[in-house]
Amino acid sequence: MDFVRNVLKLPAPKVFAWSSRREENPVNAEYIVMEKVRGIELEKLWEDITGRQKYEIVKQLVGIEKSFAATRFTSFGSLYYAEDVAKVSENEILCVNEDGTEMQCSQFAIGPTNNRMFFDEGRGTVHVDRGPWRTAEDYAIAAAHREIACIMTLQEFPRPQGLFYGPGQYRPTPISKLSALTNYLKVAKHLLPKEESFGASIMWHSDLHANNIFVNPEKPTEIVGIIDWQSVHLSPFFLQARHPALIEFNGPIPEGLSRIELPENFDEMSADEQKEAKILRSAQSLYKLYEVELRQRNENIFRALQYRETLACKITALAGSLFSDGEPIVNGMLMAVEREWLNIVEPGPDGRPSVPCPLVFSAQERTLQSEHEAQWIRGVELMEAVLEQVGSYRGWDGWVNHASYELMKARLESCLEHFLDRETKNGAQRTEWIKAWPFAEQPSQTRMRRYTPPPRDLHPQVKFREGTAKPSELEIKGHYIK
Numbered sequence: 001m002d003f004v005r006n007v008l009k010l011p012a013p014k015v016f017a018w019s020s021r022r023e024e025n026p027v028n029a030e031y032i033v034m035e036k037v038r039g040i041e042l043e044k045l046w047e048d049i050t051g052r053q054k055y056e057i058v059k060q061l062v063g064i065e066k067s068f069a070a071t072r073f074t075s076f077g078s079l080y081y082a083e084d085v086a087k088v089s090e091n092e093i094l095c096v097n098e099d100g101t102e103m104q105c106s107q108f109a110i111g112p113t114n115n116r117m118f119f120d121e122g123r124g125t126v127h128v129d130r131g132p133w134r135t136a137e138d139y140a141i142a143a144a145h146r147e148i149a150c151i152m153t154l155q156e157f158p159r160p161q162g163l164f165y166g167p168g169q170y171r172p173t174p175i176s177k178l179s180a181l182t183n184y185l186k187v188a189k190h191l192l193p194k195e196e197s198f199g200a201s202i203m204w205h206s207d208l209h210a211n212n213i214f215v216n217p218e219k220p221t222e223i224v225g226i227i228d229w230q231s232v233h234l235s236p237f238f239l240q241a242r243h244p245a246l247i248e249f250n251g252p253i254p255e256g257l258s259r260i261e262l263p264e265n266f267d268e269m270s271a272d273e274q275k276e277a278k279i280l281r282s283a284q285s286l287y288k289l290y291e292v293e294l295r296q297r298n299e300n301i302f303r304a305l306q307y308r309e310t311l312a313c314k315i316t317a318l319a320g321s322l323f324s325d326g327e328p329i330v331n332g333m334l335m336a337v338e339r340e341w342l343n344i345v346e347p348g349p350d351g352r353p354s355v356p357c358p359l360v361f362s363a364q365e366r367t368l369q370s371e372h373e374a375q376w377i378r379g380v381e382l383m384e385a386v387l388e389q390v391g392s393y394r395g396w397d398g399w400v401n402h403a404s405y406e407l408m409k410a411r412l413e414s415c416l417e418h419f420l421d422r423e424t425k426n427g428a429q430r431t432e433w434i435k436a437w438p439f440a441e442q443p444s445q446t447r448m449r450r451y452t453p454p455p456r457d458l459h460p461q462v463k464f465r466e467g468t469a470k471p472s473e474l475e476i477k478g479h480y481i482k
Contacts, residue, residue, distance in 0.1 A: 001013060001015055001034075001229050002015070002081075002108075003079055003108055003203075004203075004229065004232075007103075007108075008067045008068075008071065009067075010064055010067060010226065011214075011223060011224055011225045011226055012225075012226060012227075012229055013034040013035050013037050013225060013227060014034060014035045015032055015033070015034045015035075016033045016034060016035065017031075017032075017033040018031065018032045018033065019031055037214045037224070037225035037227060038214065038216075038224045038225055039214040039215050039216050039217060039224040039225055040214060040215065040217050041210065041211050041213070041214060042057070042210040042211075042213040042214065042215050042220075042223075042246070043209075043210035043211045045215065045217070045220050046210050049220050049221075051282060051285070051286070053220055053221050054286055055286065055289050056221035057213075057215070057220075057221055057223065057246075058244075058246070058247065058286060058289060058290050058293065059293055060221075060223050061208060061223075061244050061246065061290075062290065062293045062294050062297055062298070063297070064205070064208075064223075064226075065204075065241075065244075065294075065298070065301055066297060066298045066301070068202055068203050068204050068205070068240075069202055069237065069241070069298060069300060069301050069304075070097060070098035070298075071095050071096075071097060071098075071202065071203065072095055072096045072097075072200040072201060072202060073094065073095045073110060073200075073201040073202065073203070073234045074092075074093050074094060074095060074096075074110070074201070075110040075131070075132040075133060075134055075201060075234070076110075076113070076131055076132060076133040076134075076135075076136070076138070076139045076201045076234050076235055076236065077110045077111055077112055077113045077130075077131035077132030077133065077233070077234055078110070078111060078112065078113050078114040078115070078131075078132075078232075078233045078234060079108055079109075079110060079111075079203070079234065080108065080109055080110070080111040081107065081108060081109070082106065082107055082108055082109040084109075084111070085109040085110070085111040088109045091104060092104065092109075094108055094109065094110065110132045110234060111131075111132060112130040112131050112132060113130050113131045113132070113233050113234075113235070114230075114231060114233055115231065115233040115235065116231045117143070117146075117320060117321065118130050118146060120158075121150075121158035121159065121323070121324060122150065122154050122158065123146065123150050123323070125154075126146075126149050126150050126153045126154065127149070128142070128145065128146040128149045128150075129142045129145065129146070130142075135199070136192055136199035136200075136201075136236040136238075137188070137189050137192055139235060139236060140188055140192065140236070140316055140319075140320075141185065141188055141189075143319065143320035144181050144184055144185055144188065144319050144320065146320075146323075147177075147181055147319070147320065147321070147322045147323040148178060148181050150323040151174050151177050151178055151181075151322075151323050152174070152178075154323075157172050157177075157323065157324060157325070158323070158324050159324055159325070160172065160324065160325045160379075160438075161325050161326070161379075161380050161383060162325075162376060162377075162378075162379025162380035162381075162382060162383045163379050163382040163383045163386065163436070163437075163438070164376075164379045164436070165435075165436035166379075166423070166429075166432060166433045166436045167424075167428075167429045167432045167433065168375070169375055169378065169379050169382075169436070170328065170372055170375035170376045170378075170379050172325070172327065176327050176328075176331075176372070177322050177323065177327045179327075179331075180319075180322055180327040180330045180331050180334070181319060181322055183331075183334050183359055184315065184319045184330065184334065186358040186359060187334070187337055187344075187357075187358060187359060188316070188319075190344055190345055190355070191312040191313075191315055191316050191337070191344070192312070192316070193238050193307060193312070193313070195303075195307075197237065197300060198236070198237050198238040198303075198304055198307055199236050199237065199238065200236070200237045201234045201235065201236065201237075202234065202235075202236075202237045202240055203232055203233070203234055203240075204232070204235075204240035204241065204242075205226065205228075205229065205232060206231075206232075206240070206242060207228055207245060208226070208244035208245055208246055209244075209245035209246055210246055212226060212227050212228045213225075213226055213246065214226070214227070237304055238304055238307055238308065238313055238316075239313075239316070239317055241301055241304040241305055241308065242305070242308070243287070243290065243305065244290075247283070247286050247287050247290050248287075249280070249283035249284070249287065251280050251283065251284065252284075253284070253287065254284050254287075254288060257288065257292065260281050260284045260285045260288065261281070262277055262278070262281055263277055291305075311333060311336055311337065311340065312337075312344065314333060315330060315333045315334065315337070318330050318333075328369060328372040328373040328375075328376040329373060329376065331369045331372070331373075332369055332370075332373050334359060334361075335359075335361050335366060335369060337357075337359060338357055338359045338360070338361060341353050341357040341359075382419075382423070386415055386419060389411070389415050389418070390408060390411045390412055390415055391411065412439050416434075416437060416439075419433070420433060420434070
């Protein structure tokens with residue numbers, strides 16, 4: 001936050017005091033004491049401001065993202081105060097700005113990552129390489145090896161996207177996950193972007209939604225503060241760049257730059273349907289205005305977002321979460337890599353791939369993958385239907401407030417009965433689905449477990465301390481996981 005506020009000149013909160021060594025401070029906890037952010041959450045005004053005002057806010061977000069993309073760091077990991085990281089040379093270059101100006105690490109240095117993907121869902125208890133790394137290839141390979149270590153060390157796969165393990169459903173196994181990761185590592189370096197700038201190390205705020213953005217209530221188009229910096233880290237540009245959550249919406253993303261029109265049958269719609277159609281058009285229009293503004297002011301980010309839609313980028317991104325889920329999809333993509341190999345590597349003088357493809361899949365493997373992917377998709381659809389019926393907030397691991405707890409519990413019980421009536425044909429299937437149901441009541445002491453930071457020896461090159469008037473990038477905000 002210190003770097004963001006005082007170097008990039010972005011509206012991060014001012015920190016008054018902090019401690020990253022809970023055993024050596026009076027409150028026996030890691031903490032950050034910071035100023036109360038000026039203004040109010042954008043969420044409280046978003047529905048009431050005009051489309052033009054929303055566009056003015058979006059333009060400011062584009063400027064913030066431009067600052068992130070223009071600052072290229074020399075390593076991948078996370079930002080620390082220089083005195084907290086061992087073996088830092090006074091003449092070492094920290095980052096390079098857009099104009100080519102080099103910044104030496106007199107105050108800041110790059111150390112191990114605080115990326116949540118290296119800590120969430122039990123990953124923090126596993127000894128893995130947490131950096132820092134010198135290249136995007138090193139970063140991507142370390143992420144894959146992290147997932148392998150977690151699969152081999154931890155007993156359960158966390159939070160799958162679908163309802164699995166039921167009769168006739170997909171059943172994740174360590175072997176299937178490890179197979180996907182092993183095959184990915186065979187081609188990992190070839191899937192990295194050819195454009196050098198896409199592999200640069202940059203900082204990015206990946207959660208710019210309306211509750212993290214504070215605006216001036218007297219001038220709603222003025223962003224005065226942004227919060228939620230605790231997991232900001234330095235990783236490859238092509239994995240960092242994304243649309244701000246503020247403009248994300250449920251619905252089709254229009255192609256091209258044509259004016260977004262209402263549906264042709266708008267006049268035949270009911271009042272509620274017309275209202276929904278107008279809301280969708282407004283969201284689509286703002287989304288496209290963001291892309292237009294982005295292309296005009298920073299085409300490199302625009303092209304990075306386009307690159308994220310490529311096969312190579314999707315595989316690299318998904319490989320870093322296979323401990324949790326997704327191996328049937330990644331396996332299918334890797335089979336596509338085998339088919340598209342000539343388009344992935346440079347052709348040789350004879351027109352054939354300059355590097356032989358290290359992936360070879362049999363007809364039997366392709367058939368099995370197709371079956372697994374269909375089962376996986378079916379499981380995801382079932383989960384979506386259940387969550388839609390329950391109607392609970394899906395963020396933060398599905399937690400609900402105390403006032404809604406009994407209601408949501410009753411809804412889950414009702415949902416389970418409807419699900420069993422719909423999806424089972426006999427008692428055996430019913431029993432199997434009840435066993436696979438992921439929302440079962442558990443004792444409170446096991447249902448909730450607090451995130452525990454990794455042992456200190458996982459970050460041997462970092463000195464944990466406390467201070468005043470400085471933010472701590474060592475802090476990883478406590479959160480809860482089911």
